Amino acid sequence: PKTAPAMAADNWEHLPDGSLGRPDEFHGKDGTAIPAYMRKPAGPGPFPIIVMGHGGKYGKQATVGMGRSPKAPTEDFVQAGWAVYSIDYRPNEVIGIYPIEFDDSVEAVKHARTLPFVDPKRVGYMGGSHGGQIGSRLASRVDLSGAILCAPAAMDLIQDKFAAARGEPVVGILKKMEADVEAQLGATAEEIDKDPKKYGYTSALTEVAEVRCPILIINGRDDDNSPVSIVDLYMKKLRAAGKKVDAYLPDHGPHGFYFGRPDIPEYKESTRRAVEFLRGVFQP
Secondary structure (H helix, E strand, C coil), X not given: CCCCCCECCCCCEECCCCCEEEEEEEECCCCCEEEEEEEECCCCCCEEEEEXXXXXXXXXXXXXXXXXXXXXXXXXXXXXXXXXXXXXXCCCCCCCCCHHHHHHHHHHHHHHHCCCCEEEEEEEEEEECHHHHHHXXXXXXXXXXXXXXXXXXXXXXXXXXXXHHCCCCCCHHHHHHHHHHHHHHCCCHHHHHHCHHHHCCCCHHHHHHHCCCCEEEECCCCCCCCCHHHHHHHHHHHHHCCCCEEEECCCCCCCCHHHCCCCCHHXXXXXXXXXXXXHHHCCC
């Protein structure tokens, strides 16, 4: 059996690739303690850092797993000489859109900036699925060097309804979340779409004007959790607002492929593009 990596006297875990890691936490908008895991190359830095958000709901195991991962893209970021800050979400039983999570993630970025080994001017973000959706709202709330949004599920629930009506494959949970929004706001998606402000409806699409950094979107064209028509619409709106956006939209890219689930050639390419994008935005 493999021996567990040794813990140094200062509580850093020495990982097999020579990098150091340890559990951490940051405090959300209302002071709630939220788990995180920080990892850095050997040496004092200062290193650029990538805040990373996993898919799904709250899960400390997923957070630590992503931060300690010996696989792409985490490993590639560390090999590039960057630190990684893997973050969790506040405990919620049900996956949903909780605006307080956007504020929590802003606090996570602020906290990552203050780590003694970090270059505060070079902070990137990468998130998948729920983490991608969080990233799409983070980009309009905090200064980042760049944000990578992988299959940002539930980016706009109204558009998800329209995509389903056009016959595009849309996963059941998005339809349920969309129906919940209609019930909550007391109007149909069609009505809300005419005047989102009137109903207090916001989404990544309503916030494009506030986006503060270049964006890279990674999304399979066959991903029913994140219909590509919505990604296309988002990019169109970003460009119309004068924002910088690039995309990798392979024909085959099931939900989770950018984190190696499944391990397909497109996974390697998405990692290569993520590293290239961050290298570009981290240029002094």
